[in-house]
Amino acid sequence: MSDDDQELGITESKSHNTGEWYAEVVQKAGLADYGPEGMSGFIVTRPRAYAVWERLQGFLDAKFKDTGVQNAYFPLFIPESYLEREKDIVEGFDPEVAWVTEAGNKELEERLAVRPTSESIITPYISQWVRSHRDLPLRVNQWCSVVRWEATETKPFFRTKEFLWQEGHTAHATAEGAWEETMTRLDQYASVYEDLLAMPVLKGQKPDHDKFPGAETTTTVEALMPDGKSVQAGTSHHLGQSFAEAFDITFSDEDEEERLAHTTSWGLSWRALGALIMTHSDEQGLVLPPGVAPEQVVVVPIWQEDTKDEVLEYAEGVVDDLDDAGIRVELDDRDERNPGFKFNEHELNGVPVRIEIGPHEVEDGELTLVHRPDGESVVEDRDGVAETVRDHFDEVYAKLYADAEETLDGEVREADDRADILGTLGQHGGYVKAPWCGDEECEEPIKEPMAAEIVMVPFDDEDPLADGDHDESCAICDDDAERTAYFAKSY
Amino acid sequence: MSDDDQELGITESKSHNTGEWYAEVVQKAGLADYGPEGMSGFIVTRPRAYAVWERLQGFLDAKFKDTGVQNAYFPLFIPESYLEREKDIVEGFDPEVAWVTEAGNKELEERLAVRPTSESIITPYISQWVRSHRDLPLRVNQWCSVVRWEATETKPFFRTKEFLWQEGHTAHATAEGAWEETMTRLDQYASVYEDLLAMPVLKGQKPDHDKFPGAETTTTVEALMPDGKSVQAGTSHHLGQSFAEAFDITFSDEDEEERLAHTTSWGLSWRALGALIMTHSDEQGLVLPPGVAPEQVVVVPIWQEDTKDEVLEYAEGVVDDLDDAGIRVELDDRDERNPGFKFNEHELNGVPVRIEIGPHEVEDGELTLVHRPDGESVVEDRDGVAETVRDHFDEVYAKLYADAEETLDGEVREADDRADILGTLGQHGGYVKAPWCGDEECEEPIKEPMAAEIVMVPFDDEDPLADGDHDESCAICDDDAERTAYFAKSY
Structure with missing residues (x-):
C-alpha cells in the first residue's frame, strides 16, 4: 500500500x-x-x-x-x-x-x-x-x-x-x-x-x-x-x-x-x-512454498492501450480456470501501476508463481510463468493451465527444499576437543557434533565463551556412542563418551 | 465413560x-x-x-x-x-x-x-x-x-x-x-x-x-x-x-x-x-443439527453370537461407504455394552442419525435409520446409503427448524399498555410488541418489576411506526409512538 x-x-x-x-x-x-x-x-x-x-x-x-x-x-x-x-x-x-x-x-x-x-x-x-x-x-x-x-x-x-x-x-x-x-x-x-x-x-x-x-x-x-x-x-x-x-x-x-x-x-x-x-526469504523479500502461500499465483497482464481488451480477457480466463481448480490466484489488473512495480511487489510479498500475459502470449496461446525465488521463466501452453501450474508448484517446493537441504548438509561438522568445537563454531556456525560424557558441566566450557550449547542429542538407536561399545572419550573432560552432542548457537 | x-x-x-x-x-x-x-x-x-x-x-x-x-x-x-x-x-x-x-x-x-x-x-x-x-x-x-x-x-x-x-x-x-x-x-x-x-x-x-x-x-x-x-x-x-x-x-x-x-x-x-x-435438546440429552454434529451417524450392529460375524461385516461395509462419502460416522461395536445402553448414550450425545443393523437387515439388504430427536424410524435400502443418509440429514434439519419456527411464531404477541405488556410477559414470556416513544424512561416501568427490557426494535423499513404516518401512541407514556419495541426477558 x-x-x-x-x-x-x-x-x-x-x-x-x-x-x-x-x-x-x-x-x-x-x-x-x-x-x-x-x-x-x-x-x-x-x-x-x-x-x-x-x-x-x-x-x-x-x-x-x-x-x-x-x-x-x-x-x-x-x-x-x-x-x-x-x-x-x-x-x-x-x-x-x-x-x-x-x-x-x-x-x-x-x-x-x-x-x-x-x-x-x-x-x-x-x-x-x-x-x-x-x-x-x-x-x-x-x-x-x-x-x-x-x-x-x-x-x-x-x-x-x-x-x-x-x-x-x-x-x-x-x-x-x-x-x-x-x-x-x-x-x-x-x-x-x-x-x-x-x-x-x-x-x-x-x-x-x-x-x-x-x-x-x-x-x-x-x-x-x-x-x-x-x-x-x-x-x-x-x-x-x-x-x-x-x-x-x-x-x-x-x-x-x-x-x-x-x-x-x-x-x-x-x-x-x-x-x-x-x-x-531473500533480498527481494518474502519467499513462501506454494502450500502455505496465501496467494499462490498472481497473473499480471501486460498491455498497451490497443491490446488491453484482448490481453485482459485472456488473463481473466486464465484466472477463472485456476480459481475453478482451487488454486489461490489473484489478477493484478491495476491501471495505476506498471508491470515492473507489480513484479517487485509480488516478489516482496512472496507469491511463488507469477504468470505474465502480453499480446505475444495471447497470439500464441501461451503463458510465461516465473518462479519465486530464482526468477526462472518458462513458457507453457495456455491449455491445461491448472495442471501446469500445479507442476510448477512442485518444482518451486523442490527447489526450496533442495537448497535448504544442501545448506544443512554442509553445516553439520565434527570436532573432538574443546578448541576444535569452539574454533569450528566460531568460523562456520552450524552444528558441531562431538562425543560427550553426558554431564551438564561439560557444556559450560563451550557455553561460557561462545553462547553455544548442546541443542540436540540423537536418539539412542541413531547414536553409535549410545551402546557403550566404543573407545570415544568426551571432547571436554576425556571421560568415556556416552552420547553424540550437537553443539550450536541457538535462538 | x-x-x-x-x-x-x-x-x-x-x-x-x-x-x-x-x-x-x-x-x-x-x-x-x-x-x-x-x-x-x-x-x-x-x-x-x-x-x-x-x-x-x-x-x-x-x-x-x-x-x-x-x-x-x-x-x-x-x-x-x-x-x-x-x-x-x-x-x-x-x-x-x-x-x-x-x-x-x-x-x-x-x-x-x-x-x-x-x-x-x-x-x-x-x-x-x-x-x-x-x-x-x-x-x-x-x-x-x-x-x-x-x-x-x-x-x-x-x-x-x-x-x-x-x-x-x-x-x-x-x-x-x-x-x-x-x-x-x-x-x-x-x-x-x-x-x-x-x-x-x-x-x-x-x-x-x-x-x-x-x-x-x-x-x-x-x-x-x-x-x-x-x-x-x-x-x-x-x-x-x-x-x-x-x-x-x-x-x-x-x-x-x-x-x-x-x-x-x-x-x-x-x-x-x-x-x-x-x-x-430435550430430556434424553443433547440434540444437534447434522451440519454441526461431531458424529453425524452412529452405526449400531445388533447381534447374537451366531450372527455376529455377518452383522459386523455388513455394518463395517456401511461405515466404509459413509466414511468414503465424507460423512462423519462411528461404528459402535463395543462388546461390553448392550444396544439399549448404546442407544441412550448416543441420544445423550446428540448423534442425529442412528443406523441399526441386525440379522434381518443383513438378510434383506436394508438398514433401519432412527432420527434424533423424535425417534422416527425408517427402513431403507442398503444400496446408495450415503445419499440416503444425506436425505435424512435434510429431514432432521427441517424438523428441528420447523419446531423452532413454530415456537417462535407463537411467542410474538402484541400489547398496547403497561399492564398488558407486564401481564403478557408474566403469563407467557416470549416477545411482546408494543408501540414506543423511543425514550429510555419508558422502559423502566417494565424493567423494574419484571426484569424485562426492550431487546430489539425492527429496522426503519420494517417498522410501520417509523414513518410517523400513524395514530399509535407509546404504550407507557401515551406520547406519539415512534417505533415498535420488542419487550422480553433476556439472558
Whole structure:
C-alpha cells in the first residue's frame, strides 16, 4: 500500500546483517507490526502472516485428528496454587509469569497466572475424565496463545512475550504408550517443516539438563537458520508419571488394579513462521512454498492501450480456470501501476508463481510463468493451465527444499576437543557434533565463551556412542563418551 | 465413560426447570466442566462442544473470507492508556476488566487490561495501515477469547468470565459503506443460526440506550429460548466516526482531501453454542443439527453370537461407504455394552442419525435409520446409503427448524399498555410488541418489576411506526409512538 517504489526494496543484507534483514522483511512484506508503547515484546500478526499460520494449523490439525486427538479449550488463567502443584513447572516458569491481581474493580484473593503453558490446569481435568483403562489413551489439544515475560529483545515470531501455539496433552496406560505418542507428535512436527514448509530438520532429544520442567524426556526438531544458529522448532515431551502423580491421574486397569497414568505434552508455536521466513526469504523479500502461500499465483497482464481488451480477457480466463481448480490466484489488473512495480511487489510479498500475459502470449496461446525465488521463466501452453501450474508448484517446493537441504548438509561438522568445537563454531556456525560424557558441566566450557550449547542429542538407536561399545572419550573432560552432542548457537 | 446406565438419563425437566436441565445436559453430554476452585465463572470447553464450535467457525469464516475479510491476531493485553482513548469504551467496560499488574517478577508501570474487546488496540493499527482511499474498505477479524469480569452466576456458554468469539473490525470511506458492512455481517450471523443451527432469529437494532459503547447503531440477532427469554445472539455495530476520531483514522480521498473514516465492529461468541443446546435438546440429552454434529451417524450392529460375524461385516461395509462419502460416522461395536445402553448414550450425545443393523437387515439388504430427536424410524435400502443418509440429514434439519419456527411464531404477541405488556410477559414470556416513544424512561416501568427490557426494535423499513404516518401512541407514556419495541426477558 505504499506509494513509493523504493519502499519495496529490502536494503539489508541477508548474509551480513541477518537480524536486520529479517526485521525488514517482516515489516515490508506486511507480516507483523510491533506492539504499542508500554507493550514491548508484543506483536500484531498481520493478515499475510496469519494466513500462513492458518494453513500450517490446517495441515497439522488434520494430522492430529487422524491420530486420535480432540481439540478443546481450557481457561486462560491458572490459579497460583495450581501452578505450584508441580514443583518443576513452577520453578521453570515462575520468573516469566504475568499475573492478574485485580478484576471487576476488586483485588483478587489469589493471583491468577496468564497461562505460560497449560499442564497445571489441563492435567487436573484429565484426572477427572480418566477412570478406567477404557478411557485411555486420552488426547486433548488446544490452539491458543500463551504469555512468557522474557526480557530479551523482541524478534517477531521468535521472541515475543505472547505467542500463538498449540499444546497437546495426553494420558496413557503405559510408559510405552506415552513414548509412542511422544514420537508420533515429533514426527508430525517434522512433517510440518519438511512436507509443508520445505525445510529439512534434525530430530533428537534435549540433553537432560535442558528438558521441559518435570519431563522425563524432551524431544525436539531443530532447524538451521541462515546465520548458522539452530531453532528449537517444536518439542514433544514424555512427562513420565510426575504430572500424573502431582495431579492424581489414576485408572483402574483390566485386572481392576488402580494404576498411575503416563502423560505427554507437545507444542509447536508460530516460531515455525519465523523459521520459514528466515530460511527461504531473500533480498527481494518474502519467499513462501506454494502450500502455505496465501496467494499462490498472481497473473499480471501486460498491455498497451490497443491490446488491453484482448490481453485482459485472456488473463481473466486464465484466472477463472485456476480459481475453478482451487488454486489461490489473484489478477493484478491495476491501471495505476506498471508491470515492473507489480513484479517487485509480488516478489516482496512472496507469491511463488507469477504468470505474465502480453499480446505475444495471447497470439500464441501461451503463458510465461516465473518462479519465486530464482526468477526462472518458462513458457507453457495456455491449455491445461491448472495442471501446469500445479507442476510448477512442485518444482518451486523442490527447489526450496533442495537448497535448504544442501545448506544443512554442509553445516553439520565434527570436532573432538574443546578448541576444535569452539574454533569450528566460531568460523562456520552450524552444528558441531562431538562425543560427550553426558554431564551438564561439560557444556559450560563451550557455553561460557561462545553462547553455544548442546541443542540436540540423537536418539539412542541413531547414536553409535549410545551402546557403550566404543573407545570415544568426551571432547571436554576425556571421560568415556556416552552420547553424540550437537553443539550450536541457538535462538 | 460412565459405568452406570442411570447416569445417562437427564433428570431435570426442560419445561419446568430449564436452567437446571440445561446445566445437566451440558455436564452429562460432556460439553463443559466448571473452572477450578478460585476461578468461578470460567469453564473448560470439552471436545464435543469444541467440535461444534469448530464447525461454526468454519461456516462463518468461509463467509467472511468470501466477503473480503482477512484474519489477523492482535495482542491479548491493552495498555490502560489505550483503553482510555475512547471514553465510551472505558466507561462501558472498566468495571469488568481483569488487570495484569505484575509480570516477570516486577510490578508493571502501567496496568494492562486483558482484552474485554479489541477496538482500542486494533483501531490504532488500522489507522497506521490506512493512507489512501485505495486501502479502503479494510477488514480484519480475529478468533480469540476475551475476559469480562461479570459477577453473575455462571451458565456455560451464556455467562462466563472468559468466552470465545470472533471480533471483526472494518474501516470505510463512507457512512453508507460502513452501514452496508454492518448489515452484511448481521445477515451472516442470521445465516449461522438459520442455515447451520436450525434456529430462526429476529433481526433488528438495539434501542439507543443499549448500544455498544461508542456505537452509532448496534444491530442484533435475537434468538428465543425455551424458557421464553431472548438471547442476544450476535451483534454488528455501526461505529460512525467516534473511533476513527479517537484513533485518527484518516485517508486521502480521490480528490486528495484528507477525510475521516467510518468504522464497524461485529462479534459472535460461543453463546451460539448455548443457544443451540437450549433450543433443540430435550430430556434424553443433547440434540444437534447434522451440519454441526461431531458424529453425524452412529452405526449400531445388533447381534447374537451366531450372527455376529455377518452383522459386523455388513455394518463395517456401511461405515466404509459413509466414511468414503465424507460423512462423519462411528461404528459402535463395543462388546461390553448392550444396544439399549448404546442407544441412550448416543441420544445423550446428540448423534442425529442412528443406523441399526441386525440379522434381518443383513438378510434383506436394508438398514433401519432412527432420527434424533423424535425417534422416527425408517427402513431403507442398503444400496446408495450415503445419499440416503444425506436425505435424512435434510429431514432432521427441517424438523428441528420447523419446531423452532413454530415456537417462535407463537411467542410474538402484541400489547398496547403497561399492564398488558407486564401481564403478557408474566403469563407467557416470549416477545411482546408494543408501540414506543423511543425514550429510555419508558422502559423502566417494565424493567423494574419484571426484569424485562426492550431487546430489539425492527429496522426503519420494517417498522410501520417509523414513518410517523400513524395514530399509535407509546404504550407507557401515551406520547406519539415512534417505533415498535420488542419487550422480553433476556439472558
